[in-house]
Amino acid sequence: MATIPPSRSPIKPLLALSLLWLAIGTQASAGSGDPWADLPAQVDTLLPGVIELRHAIHRHPELGNREFKTAERIARRLRELGFEVQTGVAHTGVVGVLKGGQPGPVVAIRAELDALPLTEQTGLAYASTLRAKDEGNDLRSRGKDVGVMHACGHDAHMAMAIGVAEVLAAHRDALPGTLKLIFQPAEEGPPLGEQGGAALMIKQGVLQAPAPEVIFGIHVTAGTAGTFTLSKARTTASADTFVARITGRQTHAAFPWTGIDPVPVAAQIILAWQTIPSRQSNLSVLPAPVISVGRLEGGDRHNIIPAEIRLEGSIRTISDEQREDVLKRMSNTAQSIAQASGATATVEYLPGGYRSGYNDTALAERMLPVLQQVSGTPVKIDNGTYGADDFAEYARQIPGLFMRMGVTPPALQDKPVWPTHSPGFQVDDPSLATGIKALSLMTLRYMRGEGQ
Ligand SMILES: [Zn+2]
Ligand SMILES: [Zn+2]
Structure with missing residues (x-):
């Protein structure tokens, strides 16, 4: 996804967060033996593993339709968690299905596998030093040896999706529906002359068997860590x-x-x-x-x-x-x-353009309290961005919700901004927990029919 100007919100008030949590909770949780009544604590427990996974993925970025090792890593983890796994969808895509023990709807979450042709300059211990041949449609860089970097935060998206998989698979018997995780290749565009991305995944049946009723996606962006921006209608250009x-x-x-x-x-x-x-x-x-x-x-x-x-x-x-x-x-x-x-x-x-994307307004209204609850700060409502993302393709088929989450590490908050698609883009690791909580709780809220 393209660069989005950072939002500037006040520092996260932790006290307010916990009070809000107590006040809202999950509606089905109170005294019902809900295994996810303390979901935030469960997510905090698994966070170190999720961070480790993100760093490993970050260190080994791969370009669109060439995400072989990344896909292998994701598929292996999903199998370990008991998911039914399909690989090779739209070239390198991975789809994981977790059928819950209780009847309920199918909910999809999308994460992207690909990185960008960019030489990393973060200086982080887990920075990428890999290089690859650029096969994209930029006329100047095509065919050249380029640095490869997860500069759009897709490493964070994958890690968060795996975090959701872990927290929901832990009590699979109680899950009132089916979770479908879509790990999509080539969001940044396939190599020239190839098809790829969301459109190809849909063509190959990713929204069928089982057919999700709704789809969620979070995109990280420069901005105050752990804060959300949501549009109730148009999202991407x-x-x-x-x-x-x-x-x-x-x-x-x-x-x-x-x-x-x-x-x-x-x-x-x-x-x-x-x-x-x-x-x-x-x-x-x-x-x-x-x-x-x-x-x-x-x-x-x-x-x-x-x-x-x-x-x-x-x-x-x-x-x-x-x-x-x-x-x-x-x-x-x-x-x-x-x-x-x-x-x-x-x-x-040139072929491979992106279509504009829209959020489902009713779904946005319904999930807003969850975002509010997990971030502990007011969700910024806007009218979308001129950035583009092929999440739009899913949301044109079924109701979708695409949100932006700020992930600028607090230590960099007052420094010049390195947005996504820049060689200095960095992700605040603790914010991954916020994203996992948001995606898990939205999934549960939808499956349980809450807030309708
Ligand atoms: Zn991007
Ligand atoms: Zn992106």
């Missing part, structure tokens, strides 16, 4: 990568009229694209799309007008209609401006 080529005719810089200069044409196109969000989008209906040119390339020498300029960038939109509209407008704008100068322009949208 679509993300599309484009490559535009503006072609003129090469000539001497002293005699531009003897050729066609693509440089001013590219400049006009870049500026005109910004009028799509600011002048052409109906801002009374939807927030604006985002169009960013991240790379601009062309030219051979200071006194030669080049034949071609290439632009690469990212487009973020928040509905399917807006996405289609913006892509069309970008192509039309580029072509028309180029034509006016006798140049040509093409805009190519």
Whole structure:
């Protein structure tokens, strides 16, 4: 998932947390012999093992569709815990099913397996030093030897999902439903020319047999450790990568009229694209799309007008209609401006884009007290992010809830922020407990039919 600005909330009041816990509890717990009545204490007990697992995964990151060892490690642990395990889903995906001893619904939790092509600079004892060949669709780095790092926190997501597996499997007989853990490859995108990620998992039947009624996912982010941000409707944006080529005719810089200069044409196109969000989008209906040119390339020498300029960038939109509209407008704008100068322009949208994602509003309302309870601070409600995540694909099939949890280690709280996707991104280990408690309690709340 892409970078999200950190939230700034007050320090976690521990006293308030425990009081809230006593006040809410799990509704079925009071005096009923509920084996999870002291779930927070159970999670705290298993936390050291979960932290150890995260560090081991962090030290051995793997890129999308190549998460062989990570998948093996996850599958082994799930089998030890008594899960029915399926491997090789959507290349390297692992699906674990734990059928509880009591009747009830199927609840899914999703975690991602993949890391990013980035050289780690955290200096941590368990930092990654691994390298791999970049096979992604970034035109500059493709084919190169790159550092690999869990810079999006997927190591934390896996560790939390295993934590949930441990705490719920410990009293399997009492579990009123079925837990389905989905460990998904290639969230950051598959290698060029390959399929992958959530869409491929769905295509291969991950939401069937057994079919989950709902799906939960937590994404860690820079921000106060253990605090949650939740949107009740739209959560993530679509993300599309484009490559535009503006072609003129090469000539001497002293005699531009003897050729066609693509440089001013590219400049006009870049500026005109910004009028799509600011002048052409109906801002009374939807927030604006985002169009960013991240790379601009062309030219051979200071006194030669080049034949071609290439632009690469990212487009973020928040509905399917807006996405289609913006892509069309970008192509039309580029072509028309180029034509006016006798140049040509093409805009190519690379495969593997992300669709926008939405939370189920009723599910969000129903689970909000759990998040409040485990974090002990008010949950920040917002209208989603321009970051993208293919969790959206599941939530387009069944009701889903995707939350963000702050994990900046307190010692780094007042230092310059290293967001996700940066080489200095770090995860506060004790916050994993908060995530495990949230996911376990939401699962139990749904299975028990509480808060409907
Ligand atoms: Zn990411
Ligand atoms: Zn991510």
